[in-house]
Amino acid sequence: MSAAFADALLRPDAPCPAGLKTWNGSDPAQRFAVYRNNVIVSLVDALADSYPVVQALVGEDFFRAMAAEFARGNPPRSPVLAWYGAGFADFVADFPPAAGLPYLADVARLEWLRVEAWHAADADPVPLAEVGACLADEAALPALRLTLHPALRLLRSAHPVVSLWAAHQAEDVSAALGAVDFADAEAALVVREGLDVAILHIEAGAAEFVDKLLRGAALGEAAQASGPFDLPAALGLLLRSGAVVAMTPSRRAP
Amino acid sequence: MTNANPHRPIRGGAKAPAALPKRGGVGLKPEHFRHILDAQPDIGFFEVHAENYMVAGGPFHHYLERIRADHALSIHGVGLSIGGEDPLDELHLDRLAALLARYQPESFSEHLAWSSHGGAFFNDLLPAPYHAGTLARVCAHIDRVQERLGRRMLLENPATYVEFEASTMTETDFIAEVVRRTGCGLLLDVNNAYxxxxxxxxxxxxxxxxxxxxxxxxxxxxxxxxxxDAAGAPLLIDSHGAPVAEAVWALYDFALSLVGPQPTLIERDNDLPAFAVLAAVARQAEIVMARHAKLEVAA
Amino acid sequence: MQKALTAASFAIAFGTAMTLAAAPVAAQDKMADKEKCYGVALKGKNDCKAGAGTSCAGSSKMDYQGNAWSMVPKGTCEKTASPTSPTGFGQLKEFKEKKA
Incomplete structure (x- = not known):
């Protein structure tokens, strides 16, 4: 029973499943449509909640149609809907009607990282006093390993994703969008500050640096192997955002 | 709270947690988190959908922890697919057990419906035919849930739009038999019944x-x-997006004449109004309850 | 490659970073992260409702019949000067699904 019912839920052209009845002999297909529509509407609503800027960029009608197409082919595998839509960006990248907006998939990737950051585990930032204590042993600094917050995420894009995203948080979205240079490649740092998730634009070299820290490189190693960037500014950003949760000395020099 | 079947104690039996107060409660929505912490409203209890809190950390847990510290809590699952043909999702049951251990809610409830099939989750409460096969599956699932969670659960009667030719029992007989066999409680959704x-x-x-x-x-x-519907007959949709209908208030009044005051949740998921509006509806339910409490004493 | 970094340069960097981190919020806004932004709050996605007006004709949310393949994005992308679109803006020609 459930197999036929489930199959017909996701295929709009499938006939109403057999074996349904109504008290007045009316066509059960119209009543079945309540279920069929609710499944898709609720999944599209879940995607709209996670991808508000993608929706704003393409408009509600296009977004809902695109999201419904995604939902039919990719129903959730888990009842925890917070995590529904992880693959949406890849779907958008390969969705021909959206091909004229080459930045759209990366905006979706950025919004997904925001969802991940929103629900990630909690961790207390390292107290500034502890950072100060580390400075006492100057020679050991390059070998320090920073543990970054579980909510921290990084995205490096060939498109101006942070500017596009930020423009949609502005009061005058049109004006903000007018100022975006589409030739810009941008890197985003996604951090949870207290109860809010912030998206920050960081320079390419700083993004490389954070990426290496995330992979476990020591400070010196990570900084040396990255393109040019403002090290004090990058460290200041991480500390101020509460993104550093531990500083561990390591014996091995870089 | 009454136990429908004293001869069948819940296996895994931790001691029963305190019951929800017989007052009006409100569904907890993130849109109201800050207001509730700031205003400290006098609300009988809050209810949350379990699945929304099956995440590692962040604002949802931050607020629920603080709100729970001051209020009674009901955790209401929407993802177990108790009426489904698939085996119960043990991973999901583990998540549920962890959530219940963390928040120690006064009540846990789920639905007489299915929502998963073949590994896909449909995010809707779908109907099942009422016959011996479904009955055996639902009872086995509820037995397993109560055993794993170490507590009695409440089962909610569904809102449905179609019926099945394969059904051999009425919904009420089906629910009565499930309660008798598993010892679970009943979450009476008066709107669903209507x-x-x-x-x-x-x-x-x-x-x-x-x-x-x-x-x-x-x-x-x-x-x-x-x-x-296709023949022009009324077809009501359980939208949770409008005030409680007059006819449903009347049926609630009738229900309380049968069962007396009960913890009563005001559910609102669509077109969410200000918190004060929902709190006022919860108080309205308490007024109906107070009338029936007097009747109980008089009788 | 970053120019050679000495232990002393890390000490200086940390010192500056801590000054930045300890600065009052108003001053912080003028510093490194001028692009910093917070978006709208996420909602709880699981609930147990059926969407209002989901069953019959006339519903604005009758999504199961929507056909994305014949639609054109019509949002803020129309205001973006996109170098890749034929009009110079984000508007797209209607996409025709190619069926083999």
Missing amino acids: VSCTNHHRDARAYLRALPLAAVGEIHLAGHAREV
Whole structure:
């Protein structure tokens, strides 16, 4: 029973499943449509909640149609809907009607990282006093390993994703969008500050640096192997955002 | 709270947590988190959908922890697919057990419905035929849930839009048999009862009378939307997007005449109004309860 | 490659970073992260409702019949000067699904 019912839920052209009845002999297909529509509407609503800027960029009608197409082919595998839509960006990248907006998939990737950051585990930032204590042993600094917050995420894009995203948080979205240079490649740092998730634009070299820290490189190693960037500014950003949760000395020099 | 079947103690039996107060409660929505912490409203209890809190950390847990510290809590699952043909999702049951261990809610409830099949989750409460096969599966699933969670659960009667030719039992007989076999309680959703009885042309009062009312541990009230079926007959949709209908208030009044005051949740998921509006509806339910409490004393 | 970094340069960097981190919020806004932004709050996605007006004709949310393949994005992308679109803006020609 459930197999036929489930199959017909996701295929709009499938006939109403057999074996349904109504008290007045009316066509059960119209009543079945309540279920069929609710499944898709609720999944599209879940995607709209996670991808508000993608929706704003393409408009509600296009977004809902695109999201419904995604939902039919990719129903959730888990009842925890917070995590529904992880693959949406890849779907958008390969969705021909959206091909004229080459930045759209990366905006979706950025919004997904925001969802991940929103629900990630909690961790207390390292107290500034502890950072100060580390400075006492100057020679050991390059070998320090920073543990970054579980909510921290990084995205490096060939498109101006942070500017596009930020423009949609502005009061005058049109004006903000007018100022975006589409030739810009941008890197985003996604951090949870207290109860809010912030998206920050960081320079390419700083993004490389954070990426290496995330992979476990020591400070010196990570900084040396990255393109040019403002090290004090990058460290200041991480500390101020509460993104550093531990500083561990390591014996091995870089 | 009454136990429908004292001969069948819940296996895994941790001691029963305190019950929800017989007062009005409100569904907890993130849009109201800050207001509730700031205003400290006098609300009988809050109810959350379990799945929304199955994440590692962040704002949802931050607020729920603080709000729970001051209020009674009901955790209401929407993802176990108790009526489904698939085996129970043990991973999901583990998540649920962890959530219940963390928040120690006064009540845990789920639905007589299915939502998963073949590994896909449909995010809707889908109907099942009422026959011996479904009965055996639902009872086995509830036995497993109560065993794994170490507590009694409440099962909610569904809002349905179609019926099945394969059904051999009425919904009320089915629910009564589930309660008898598993010892679970009943979450009486008065709006669902009204919606289903309208959609299937039944007498809602007779429906309520036929339920295992001694097992009722909580009541839900919500708004519905009104449409028509292919023959022009009313087709009500459990939308949770409107005020509680007058007819549902009347049925609630009738239900309390049978079961007395019960913890009563105001559910609202669509077109969410300000918190004060929902709190006022919860107080309205308490006024109805107070009337029935007096009647109980008089009787 | 970053120019050679000495232990002393890390000490200086940390010192500056801590000054930045300890600065009052108003001053912080003028510093490194001028692009910093917070978006709208996420909602709880699981609930147990059926969407209002989901069953019948006339519903604005009758999504199961929507056909994305014949639609054109019509949002803020129309205001973006996109170098890749034929009009110079984000508007797209209607996409025709190619069926083999």
